[in-house]
Amino acid sequence: xxxxxxxxxxxxxxxxxxxxxxxxxxxxxxxxxxxxxxxxxxxxxxxxxxxxxxxxxxxxxxxxxxxxxxxxxxxxxxxxxxxxxxxxxxxxxxxxxxxxxxxxxxxxxxxxxxxxxxxxxxxxxxxxxxxxxxxxxxxxxxxxxxxxxxxxxxxxxxxxxxxxxxxxxxxxxxxxxxxxxxxxxxxxxxxxxxxxxxxxxxxxxxxxxxxxxxxxxxxxxxxxxxxxxxxxxx
Numbered sequence: 526x527x528x529x530x531x532x533x534x535x536x537x538x539x540x541x542x543x544x545x546x547x548x549x550x551x552x553x554x555x556x557x558x559x560x561x562x563x564x565x566x567x568x569x570x571x572x573x574x575x576x577x578x579x580x581x582x583x584x585x586x587x588x589x590x591x592x593x594x595x596x597x598x599x600x601x602x603x604x605x606x607x608x609x610x611x612x613x614x615x616x617x618x619x620x621x622x623x624x625x626x627x628x629x630x631x632x633x634x635x636x637x638x639x640x641x642x643x644x645x646x647x648x649x650x651x652x653x654x655x656x657x658x659x660x661x662x663x664x665x666x667x668x669x670x671x672x673x674x675x676x677x678x679x680x681x682x683x684x685x686x687x688x689x690x691x692x693x694x695x696x697x698x699x700x701x702x703x704x705x706x707x708x709x710x711x712x713x714x715x716x717x718x719x720x721x722x723x724x725x726x727x728x729x730x731x732x733x734x735x736x737x738x739x740x741x742x743x744x745x746x747x748x749x750x751x752x753x754x755x756x757x758x759x
Contacts (some may be wrong), residue, residue, distance in 0.1 A: 551572055558740065
């Protein structure tokens with residue numbers, strides 16, 4: 526019996542597809558502008574068990590693009606905010622939230638039992654380690670590449686990471702994976718838009734990357750859609 530909350534989803538993907546979503550265990554690594562919208566879409570689609578991994582707290586600069594960021598949430602842990610928000614969407618949702626930085630030392634333990642992963646990590650080294658681990662352990666992973674310094678959503682693309690182009694981060698990821706013997710077999714979301722020039726401001730040499738409200742959201746939602754379609758149609 527499909528409950529009222531999931532009735533519209535079941536009309537689209539069928540009861541069997543919805544049942545597959547309810548049975549899937551998904552991990553989302555990184556709860557910024559990309560990962561936050563991805564987890565929202567996954568839970569609203571019917572995912573019943575999810576792992577959230579992030580080490581950060583909300584900052585005022587997050588308000589322009591992150592779903593749970595507002596002036597009341599500044600200083601609060603993103604994992605705690607999302608766990609609270611998502612269980613309001615589905616009171617029976619199983620949420621495992623880990624407030625930590627994911628790296629090669631804790632990856633195997635944290636991801637044990639999860640077969641689907643969204644990589645929304647900013648750190649290049651951790652991103653490569655995660656993709657390598659998932660590829661070698663038969664975990665279906667979707668990696669979201671550069672969303673910053675871009676404005677045109679019509680230029681967002683998805684496919685195998687070997688097909689990615691025009692994205693400096695994608696190029697670095699492909700090179701690092703190739704050094705580990707991996708050239709394909711990882712799903713990715715990227716933009717073919719040429720990155721806008723960085724705006725120079727007075728301050729530290731390492732300036733933040735410019736971002737806009739909708740681009741991380743669109744890329745996170747695209748990553749969620751890839752997983753939802755993969756699971757419901759498998």
